[in-house]
Amino acid sequence: MVRGDRIAAGSAFLAAAVAGFMLPDWIISLATIAFANGLVVLGLIVMWRAGLVSFGQALYYCMGGYAVALIGRWGGVTDAFLLVLVGGLSAAGISFVIGFLLARYREIFFAMLSLALSMILYGLLVKTESLGSTDGLNVIVPTFLGYAPHQEKLIVALYFLVLVVCATAALLVGAYFRSLAGALAIPVRDNELRVEFLGMSVSRLIHTKLVISALLAGTGGALAALAVGHVDPNMSYWTTSGEFVFITILAGAGSVGAAFVGSLAFESVRSFAFAMLPQLWEILLGSVLLLTILFLPQGLGSLIERLHWGREAKAP
Amino acid sequence: MLNAFAVLIDGLVYAAYLFIVAIGLTLIFGVMKILNVAHGSFFTFGAYGAASAVGIYFNRGLPEAGGYLLMVVLAMALGLVLGLILERGIMRWVYGRDEVVMALVTYAAFLILEDVVILIWGPGSYAAYQPLLSAGNIEIGELILSNYDLGLIAVAAMLAAACYWGLKFTRYGRLLTAVIFDRETAAAFGINVRVVYTVTFVIGAMLGALGGAIMAPKIAVTLGIGVEVIVLAFAVVAIGGMGSIEGAFAGALIVGICRAATVHLFPQVELFVIYAVMALVLMIRPYGLFVRAQPRKI
């Protein structure tokens, strides 16, 4: 990271932290969900840099959420850090297994297969009474390393939990992007054959990206479950995945911070539109997506990424 | 025995419905390489259009046969208009872009059209049961079947035959086959690819709307039907192989029968089974049953 980026990231984090003490609860709640979803978007960015768009990321989001609901309910675990960790890891574990299959697919086939997999989970959840069927499950009120806040305090505590997790994830993903495995995303997208003949396994690179993005999505789902206090099968429905893809397109793959800014903007506009123009929300959404693709193709493609491809490293 | 027969009939009815919806999707993908999410909107418009028109028509006590005709004609007209607007207004600006990008553009169109439906028809739901009622039932052994369902199977079979014949024996069909096979060479040989695209997209849209109209009497026409239909159609098309007409046919049959069997035997897994079959097929044949992977030459 160059110095300017570091300062920007640090001050953004500080501003977000200070805001946690000053802003009204409803804004804090909104930001909590937005940042939790931002983790999912960050995961999509990890894949997108390698040219992969998943229309089934909600699978991992939902896995993370249900993992939290289930172990909170039956495992007697209440610690938020532990719950989130388990949520993220269970999603990553599933992704590791199906990654052996999914890593062989590209482009539209990758999008469709990931969509099918997320719909399998949806179909299962909807029909499973013991998992709450279409009603879903309530999530326990978490504790934080022994601290057990309620009401307004809980909202603030969850916000800081999300903030800390997001900052950690942002730092780690940033480091990953600068590593060889992360930086090879663009070569993989450009020309897999060449990468393979230079001596690197493309399927392993992609498999790693799938697991990383599932870990992020599962963590996001776990945090969202804690913040909302409820999970239901819609977390796995394809429209949920579609929303994440939408935010990713808006955010662009250029930087780690874009995931969170994009997600925050999305949630803000959504709550505004729901209140003011409930009938026009999807028209608004669709138009923005359309305009982005038509007129800001760099948000979609190479331009922003190019600025960041390994340029942070000291110029020789 | 009765059970097996019931599964078969139910499966065929469901397959017929899936085929009608999927064929437009696979046609557009085959020719234009667009995974058209807005196909769900065509379906929705067809269903809403048919439902509201049928309601008005049958309430006036006009002859029944005309009601069926009205349903179909209206759906086709809606598909035509919608298809033209989408293709000329939006899609043509993104031709040649990444397949995923084109799919996202149709997703944007789908989102917009979801709200347009509410603006036109309101948030309430419609029922268009009259055609189903007036078609009556038929008893085969102990099984009571709806004539409308049997008609659905017949329509799907006719559509399949028409597509087959159209692609094999008409001039336009041969043009399409040429474009599907090799777009650039087709263009080099003087085929007007632009016109082929417009016509294909419009036909696909009309088929989607037709599917909605035909299904309208069998379902509650309500918000969100397009969302469900589109993923089902994706599954069918992915199983058969995207862009393949035979594939859509086979995929619809497989999904239809599988679903009917689970509904009768293990109702808990009804939704799950469709996507599980899809995942299974893709595991074995990544590009679907009727499409072969092309190895890259170096």
Next chain:
Amino acid sequence: MSSPILSVQDLGKRFGSLFAARDITVSIPAQQTVGVIGANGAGKTTFINMITGHLRPTKGTIHFEGRDITALPSRQIKAMGISRSFQVAQIFPSLTVFENMCAAAAIGRAPKTLIGHVRTPLRSQESVAEAKTLLELFQIAPYRDSLAATLPQGIRKLLDIGMALAGAPRLLLLDEPTSGISIEEKFDLMQIVMSALLSRKITVLFVEHDMDIIEGFAERVLAFYDGTVIADGMPAATLADPRVQTLISGPKLRSAVGTGAHV
């Protein structure tokens, strides 16, 4: 003759009923420069594809430096010291020339574990140094910051071959290094490539349609016809072989003109 660096025994490849390669037995000593000739479809690229692990032979064995590499995955073969370039240059179009070379150099020296990949920086001092050296060696340093997608054909080919040379392979297979290059430029391009490779003292096998280039750069020629090697020897002798003349090169007069078609 010292023990061969590459030794191919009875190699064959069948696609259904078509024999793309059959009964190929060749051994190549270290540091030799071997030219491969043959009409399109004679099995030259299939031969390279089998050696580099892109195609799995249906028959026969391949040994490199005494080790059996038959049917290993291409990245493993690359790691053992065999690299290749392509008939159509395989580069990363959305990166600059320098970034392309850096990627090649970094992959070449990366550890083979996942943790290693995550811990290796893209631009270590060593890989940057190697990338710069290769740019100089292939005389494409002036294009350093151009996007690879915008490069002229000759530069693309040089970049492709340069990337193949990253990670210090001991055997380099060049599949038609001059294809797509105009006749006037071919010789200069080969001159750059060969002097670069010569300075690295590596073994080279290159496919070429232009008999003048073969005569100018190869120490030995393998002539392919119908999936197998019909002549193998010094260039002058092989090109004078009547079978080679009727089946591949044609009479001397036509060869210079004929090559233009083999793009």
